[in-house]
Amino acid sequence: MSHAAPKLNAFPVFLKVEGQVVAIVGEGEEALAKARLIGQSAAALRIVAAEPEAALAAFIAGHGAVHIRSAYAPEHIEGAAMVFAASGDAGLDARISADARRLGIPVNAVDRPDLCDFFTPALVNRAPVAVAIGTEGAGPVLAQMIRARVDRMLSPSLGPLAALAATFRDAAEKLLPKGAARRRFWNEFFAGAPARAMETGEVSLAHDAAAKLLAVDAPVRGHIALVGAGPGAEDLLTLRAQRLLMEADAIVHDALVPEAVVAMGRRDAERLPVGKRKGCHSKSQDEINALLVRLGREGRRVVRLKGGDPLVFGRAGEEMAALRQAGISYEVVPGVTAAFAAAADFELPLTLRGVTSSLVFTTGHDLKGGTLPDWARLAISGATVAVYMGRSVAADVAGRLIEAGLSPDTAVAIVENASLAGRRRFHGTLADLPSLSGRGDLSGPVMTIIGDAVAGANFDRSEPLAAHRHRHAAPAAQGVFS
Structure with missing residues (x-):
């Protein structure tokens, strides 16, 4: 007997707010928190605050928000796309909520779920990419904890990369047949040379790399990341190392790298242990070099996971030399050395x-x-x-x-x-x-x-x-x- 999946009481949507008024009523920290959240969008902020606290006043001045310096009145929220009741006064927030509903405007009353038509998510902003985490008002702290974890997973360059992708969408649909070829292009776009160039701020290089990918029969190029796994604790892994592990097709790891670190990679990634540990079979350095070259020539995205830092007693020099000689793309990601x-x-x-x-x-x-x-x-x-x-x-x-x-x-x-x-x-x-x-x-x-x-x-x-x-x-x- 199957059980029905639990139902969401609040359905997540992305509301267009560019050029729309979002009204916030309040003078203190709650109003400032909502102003900072909505300030990440292209909405026109209207803040109703007779005597704003210093931090809110500074925000208004620094962000060009419209400031209505008077006690709240219903006309202050007219024409808004959304309203936030953030006064901290239960009676006033109830009035604001009732007025907004009478005017047909969705309203959120801070910390008063019964007065809310919608809930604000914890937001990971990589504009134009956004990840919103909601708990229907039940656990704001939990939402922030999840937000922090997602934020660590997403490269800061993801937004500019997504914006660049938008400029290639029509060309990709026109030049590449639907199916595997188009999928391969986008996989390589978001995890290959264009992404790596954007990671280092080289926008024009990212554009050129994407243009090259549009060649219909271009072979998929492999890439090897020599990644420092740190001294053992998985939370000492760098954010870049974690992202690369999540993107890898194959993880080539030393025996001394703990399972908890290897397990941070994609679940479907091929795992290839090669390290040296007494009593276990291990590959020679020449065999490891040959393996990395082979995987690169197969077009694989590989993380070569080494304990500590790859450049400190990690024999990375020999692996880099082999990859250079074979013409395989690679990078080095530092790790916390022991x-x-x-x-x-x-x-x-x-x-x-x-x-x-x-x-x-x-x-x-x-x-x-x-x-x-x-x-x-x-x-x-x-x-x-x-x-x-x-x-x-x-x-x-x-x-x-x-x-x-x-x-x-x-x-x-x-x-x-x-x-x-x-x-x-x-x-x-x-x-x-x-x-x-x-x-x-x-x-x-x-x-x-x-x-x-x-x-x-x-x-x-x-x-x-x-x-x-x-x-x-x-x-x-x-x-x-x-």
Whole structure:
């Protein structure tokens, strides 16, 4: 037995208001909120306020609204397309509502659903595109929360792109056969080269790219986005990364990228795990390069999802070189690298005025040679060093730095699973660092920060490393997670 879908009591419509009068009666915050909302449209605002509060008066002056500076009278709303009763006075709002209904004008009385003919939505404005979220007056806060989520999903350049699309509509219908060819054109228009050009403000380039797409048999060009997935927490993904994931046909991701981040992509996108994790099959870098080139040549929109930032120990250089050589279009989207997430978890200033003004990123794996790496010299001269390392190299890092002259008392902060709810924080000194190698209880990506600036961190939720200096477990190799 099927159940009927719930019915809407208020049906959403878009009312033409260009050049039409919208009247607002009120003097305070409620009237200002409605004025700001309607001010996003091309309506002519008429505001009835005998003694407007300062913010409302400033809005009226700044937006050229017609101001009727007197107590409300029915003639003030005559000829309006819509009326807002926003006086904050229950009796007056009821009078305004009754007058509007008598005059056949739709009315909204703020916070009084029984006096409303319509409800104002939470609005995402990408003119000429608009997304309106309504709850029939039941949950304004919920509507605003949904609005914020939708707003993050839509590129700021969507409005200009939609306006450009309107200028190509007739030509597309004339030159492209109905069906797959026309659909392909519009898909590529809104997710391909025209959209990317508009994203960077290159309007003429977007126009030229759209014109090229009109060639009837033009092959669909693939595009690869090398996207930083951040340190693990899905809400540290950038807005651009989220949009690209929603547009992708295929998501090529490292094993260390959490499922919650991969799941932010389109549900029907092909998922291709390629990353490196102990005990799992992984593709070589050459195989990954070849896969990206193949997908690009197939005309696919691909997100190559890398932990942290693609350009920090992410081997993006090799992938970009392969794509350039193959003539495949690509872009790079930065991500929050693990050093920044670990520092945030510790409330740790990576640079500190009067203490250190330089920062080094390293993996620590270059300590095996006879000569001291340049970053070690920088550490000795006062730089903060962020080490993307497995536990197995902790003793080498500490030993070589102490041997080179860095004080054994230099502060150290370590984070396992930076940014995630289950993260663990440890603190101590360089002399304590070798104990990390024997910590069999650490299975997640480990980030270590060394330097005098570490002393300014918040250690309230951190465990001292010294407590584990005499405990040993079998060392386990740990992958770098940038």
